[in-house]
Amino acid sequence: MKIKVIIADDNPFIREGMKIILASFNEFEVLATVNDGQEAVDYCQLNEVDVALLDVRMPNMNGVEATRLIAERTQTKPLILTTFDDDEFILDAIKYGAKGYLLKNNDPEQISDAIKxxxxxxxxxxDVVMEKLKSGLSAEKGRKESLGDKIDRSQFTERELDIMALIAKGMANKEISKNLYISEGTIANHITSILGKTGLTHRTQIAIYYLTGELN
Structure with a gap:
């Protein structure tokens, strides 16, 4: 069964280029290409779409608002297509349900792997997007406190706080395991506990929470 994808971008070169890239892989079926966020939302509501690739800056409705509506109204998983000029939208897109941020200049294999x-x-x-997000948050807030000081630390164990800090640095479970000398299974259990305590749904949201102290 192929992964059903739509591409939303107001730039026809990007739109058609991405379609050609995905067509070179047997795993994908590009159902449609659309010009803006509203068209993407409408299409996902009327059709079974697995993944929606959404540009951030589009007329009529941007990719962030489209992400919110698609996540609320459909089973489609939104994946944002971004450039570094779109830094300001990262946090909102993740809050609204984006399953990831993908740089437009990635090579075809990385794009394919991200969608899968x-x-x-x-x-x-x-990693490069996470670093950009962290540096942007620090610069914007001009805060003196250390990362993690904004969260309610009392509800977490010391080990959970350690894991949250490393997730916020962009580390995968394997890297965290080597850093803390505990098994990946134990790390997964701690992450499940963190998600349960916060009401979050995935590790990217844990990173954002650790960086900002915001849960919504």
Whole structure:
């Protein structure tokens, strides 16, 4: 069964280029290409779409608002297509249900892997995007406190706080395991506990919470 994808971008070169890229892989079926967020929302409401690739800056409705509506109204998983000019939208898109942020200049294999990861229930936030997000938050807030000081630390164990800090640094479970000298299974159990305590749904949201102290 192929992964059903739509592409939303107001730039026809990006739109058609992405379609050609995905057509070169047997795993994908590009159902449609659309010009803006409203068209993407309408299409996902009327059709079974697995993953919606959404540009951030589009006329009529941007990719962030489209992400919110698609996540609320359909089973489609939104995946944002971004450039570094779109930094200001990262946090809102993730809050609204984006399953990942994908840089437009990635090579075809990375694009393919990101879509498959999102389809299989994982979240994609490239290290370079996470670093950009962290630096942007620090610069914007001009805060003196350390990262993690904004969260309610009393509800977490010390080990959970350690894991949250490393997730916020962009580390995968394997890297955290080496850093803390505990098994990946134990880390997964701690992450499940953190998600339960916060009401969050995935590790990217844990990173955002640790960085900002915001749960919604």
């Amino acid at each position: 990861s999102v389809y299989n229930g994982h979240n994609v936030l490239q």
